[in-house]
Amino acid sequence: MADSADTDVTAPISLGELAAMPVTRLKGVGDKKAKGLAKAEIENLFDLMTFYPRRYLDRTKERKIADMLEDEEATVLVEVKRSNSRRIRGGRVMVNVTVTDGESDLEITFFNQAWRERQLGVGRQAMLHGKLTVFRGKRQMANPVVDLVGNKTGRIIPVYPQSEKSGIHSWDLVEFVAEALRRSLPPVGRGLVDPLPMELLDRYDFVDRGAAMQGIHAPESMAEVSEARRRLVFEELFRMQVALVLRKRMMEATEVGLEHVADGPLVQRFRETLPFPLTGAQERSIAEIASDLQRPIPMHRLLQGDVGAGKTLVAVAAMLTAVDGGHQAALMAPTEVLAEQHAAGIRALLGDLSVPDVGTLMGERPLKIELLTNRTSTPERKRILSEMLLGQTDLVIGTHALIQDKVQFDSLGVVVIDEQHRFGVEQRAALREKTRGELLPDVLVMTATPIPRTAAMTVYGDLDVSVLDELPPGRTPIVTQWVQAAGSLEGDAPLELEAMWSEIREQVAEGRQVYIVCPLIGESEKMEVASAEETYERLSFVELEGLSLGLLHGRMDSDDKDATMQRFRDGDLDVLVATTVIEVGVDVPNATVMVILDADRFGIAQLHQLRGRVGRGVHQSTCWLVGEATTPDGESRLQALVDSTDGFELAEVDLDLRGEGSIMGERQKGRNDLRLASLRRDKEVVMQAREEAIKLIDANATLAELPELAAELELFLDEEDAEFLLKG
Ligand code: ADP
Ligand code: MG
Numbered sequence: 001m002a003d004s005a006d007t008d009v010t011a012p013i014s015l016g017e018l019a020a021m022p023v024t025r026l027k028g029v030g031d032k033k034a035k036g037l038a039k040a041e042i043e044n045l046f047d048l049m050t051f052y053p054r055r056y057l058d059r060t061k062e063r064k065i066a067d068m069l070e071d072e073e074a075t076v077l078v079e080v081k082r083s084n085s086r087r088i089r090g091g092r093v094m095v096n097v098t099v100t101d102g103e104s105d106l107e108i109t110f111f112n113q114a115w116r117e118r119q120l121g122v123g124r125q126a127m128l129h130g131k132l133t134v135f136r137g138k139r140q141m142a143n144p145v146v147d148l149v150g151n152k153t154g155r156i157i158p159v160y161p162q163s164e165k166s167g168i169h170s171w172d173l174v175e176f177v178a179e180a181l182r183r184s185l186p187p188v189g190r191g192l193v194d195p196l197p198m199e200l201l202d203r204y205d206f207v208d209r210g211a212a213m214q215g216i217h218a219p220e221s222m223a224e225v226s227e228a229r230r231r232l233v234f235e236e237l238f239r240m241q242v243a244l245v246l247r248k249r250m251m252e253a254t255e256v257g258l259e260h261v262a263d264g265p266l267v268q269r270f271r272e273t274l275p276f277p278l279t280g281a282q283e284r285s286i287a288e289i290a291s292d293l294q295r296p297i298p299m300h301r302l303l304q305g306d307v308g309a310g311k312t313l314v315a316v317a318a319m320l321t322a323v324d325g326g327h328q329a330a331l332m333a334p335t336e337v338l339a340e341q342h343a344a345g346i347r348a349l350l351g352d353l354s355v356p357d358v359g360t361l362m363g364e365r366p367l368k369i370e371l372l373t374n375r376t377s378t379p380e381r382k383r384i385l386s387e388m389l390l391g392q393t394d395l396v397i398g399t400h401a402l403i404q405d406k407v408q409f410d411s412l413g414v415v416v417i418d419e420q421h422r423f424g425v426e427q428r429a430a431l432r433e434k435t436r437g438e439l440l441p442d443v444l445v446m447t448a449t450p451i452p453r454t455a456a457m458t459v460y461g462d463l464d465v466s467v468l469d470e471l472p473p474g475r476t477p478i479v480t481q482w483v484q485a486a487g488s489l490e491g492d493a494p495l496e497l498e499a500m501w502s503e504i505r506e507q508v509a510e511g512r513q514v515y516i517v518c519p520l521i522g523e524s525e526k527m528e529v530a531s532a533e534e535t536y537e538r539l540s541f542v543e544l545e546g547l548s549l550g551l552l553h554g555r556m557d558s559d560d561k562d563a564t565m566q567r568f569r570d571g572d573l574d575v576l577v578a579t580t581v582i583e584v585g586v587d588v589p590n591a592t593v594m595v596i597l598d599a600d601r602f603g604i605a606q607l608h609q610l611r612g613r614v615g616r617g618v619h620q621s622t623c624w625l626v627g628e629a630t631t632p633d634g635e636s637r638l639q640a641l642v643d644s645t646d647g648f649e650l651a652e653v654d655l656d657l658r659g660e661g662s663i664m665g666e667r668q669k670g671r672n673d674l675r676l677a678s679l680r681r682d683k684e685v686v687m688q689a690r691e692e693a694i695k696l697i698d699a700n701a702t703l704a705e706l707p708e709l710a711a712e713l714e715l716f717l718d719e720e721d722a723e724f725l726l727k728g
């Protein structure tokens with residue numbers, strides 16, 4: 001009964017086999033449905049089985065129409081008898097549908113949802129959920145939730161995500177999945193491979209994969225759904241963690257890096273010149289990094305810290321350690337503005353340091369710091385590149401320009417990536433390769449804003465983590481106020497806004513400075529949103545007349561920008577009206593007021609970053625959020641900022657509101673996506689999965705004893721990673 005040479009017809013089916021089986025081979029999937037499935041990115045049986053229901057209808061909770069009470073919310077299963085639509089006043093459309101549960105009728109109305117007439121054609125079966133009203137003796141429901149279920153008899157009906165576009169309905173999926181399961185699971189099929197070690201299945205009391213698939217797609221009870229989900233969520237997170245831990249261990253086993261000497265003369269002089277003591281958290285992070293730097297295994301470390309926690313100093317200490325040993329260091333930032341600000345800041349910090357140089361009369365030369373971005377002129381770039389290659393440059397700060405073809409260091413010792421989730425693993429690796437030296441440099445990744453622990457474990461799970469959880473002393477907490485008003489400042493200003501401007505004028509009278517941030521640069525036709533140019537004009541003539549105002553945005557050329565920034569730093573400007581170019585890096589301790597116009601247009605992390613531009617000196621600082629929260633999420637965001645100044649806490653709120661998509665970004669692509677697990681709901685499972693993954697890899701360094709798990713990982717990894725992690 002041979003099928004093909006290399007398929008064992010008695011062995012259970014692996015995910016790889018499912019992925020190789022096109023959905024078109026399933027009974028009932030014709031050309032048209034296959035196209036729809038392809039639109040939903042369901043090409044094979046693996047895609048199909050991991051396309052999970054969005055929710056479930058519990059038929060045990062179903063009511064008969066005649067039993068429903070007035071004003072009660074309930075679910076009924078009905079068939080459509082008639083439907084029609086008509087225009088009503090104001091050009092709106094009303095759709096009327098008469099449905100029956102076989103015993104009594106119910107009148108349904110939808111307002112402004114013309115498509116309901118098509119959706120609820122005569123004879124269609126649907127579950128309706130809504131509130132019953134009685135009008136002139138007739139039972140009615142307005143705008144109920146509708147689930148088209150088809151002719152279903154099960155007690156629990158899964159509802160799949162569906163879109164009008166694909167033409168695939170939830171009941172199609174129920175049917176296709178049922179067929180896929182029938183062919184895969186006994187008695188007809190060979191069963192599914194279970195990649196989880198037996199010991200784990202026992203200890204966590206997990207159902208096996210076959211039962212989990214059955215339980216999530218075709219459950220007999222909601223308890224079955226939750227057992228299935230518990231196992232599948234763990235499996236997803238575990239697979240991801242195994243890959244991350246494996247990558248980390250492989251790097252440690254295969255890579256050879258420089259052995260730096262910690263606390264050399266430059267680092268010591270740098271510490272001595274600091275006008276303040278380092279915080280405990282800075283000391284701890286510097287020590288953690290120093291210990292990594294001394295080992296021959298290259299460092300892969302993430303530095304997490306809130307705005308203003310002092311990450312730059314920690315990074316500088318690491319970079320100087322490389323220079324102390326005669327090597328070079330690089331700092332890569334995601335934008336030109338950021339790179340320029342880092343360069344200015346670090347030059348100011350290190351301006352007076354010098355390095356030993358036997359070739360000069362004094363036996364030393366000034367520490368050499370260069371800035372390399374796409375704005376660097378060609379001759380300048382030529383000079384910098386040749387000096388880098390000769391080892392005459394110590395620190396290079398730049399953007400993506402640092403990983404372009406021609407760039408090469410003589411001996412790159414430490415790489416710092418200020419990342420803001422914008423660089424991928426590949427770019428991290430690319431910068432590391434930019435050395436002529438044989439030994440690999442150490443890598444420090446800094447996040448611009450903190451992300452929650454569980455998210456860090458998932459997104460940066462191949463890195464060690466240092467946390468700056470302490471702000472430098474002497475900072476007075478920033479008071480945040482939310483003014484519900486339009487940021488465009490048009491129309492009648494509420495009293496609160498008047499009060500804000502008058503408080504701002506008082507602050508300026510006391511010598512303090514003010515930032516005013518707008519979402520846009522110039523006027524926009526479509527939206528009534530504050531633009532920096534218009535706001536600047538208006539404030540100069542109205543609210544802040546007589547004060548000295550400056551304007552800063554990304555369309556100005558760099559000389560103008562630099563000049564404006566310098567005037568603000570020097571205190572020549574009272575007020576700086578700007579776009580988010582000032583988001584990161586700007587540091588003017590005398591600025592004590594931050595006004596963010598149309599604040600509801602920004603995300604939590606960005607608002608927190610902007611707010612972090614004040615509260616840097618000895619004076620009490622205030623942040624005003626001006627905006628009309630038009631959505632519940634907008635309101636929650638602004639309220640969160642009012643309630644907390646802790647970046648780690650805000651990161652949790654952000655994750656709750658926005659989901660993981662924002663954090664995962666470019667780093668997790670394709671099949672790595674979590675389909676069922678959620679970094680918000682499943683925080684504890686993330687930790688468990690990591691713990692178990694570490695235990696597993698420490699006991700089975702090559703996964704040789706777990707060939708099924710190894711085979712699955714290969715399916716989820718891109719080629720290069722698979723090669724490195726599993727065959728290396
Ligand atoms: P981050 O990058 O973490 O947001 P920065 O490195 O820009 O923070 O530091 C914010 C400000 O705090 C800078 O002005 C810096 O000089 C100052 N600073 C850093 N560490 C300390 C410290 N230990 N004591 C006092 N001020 C500090
Ligand atoms: Mg910084």
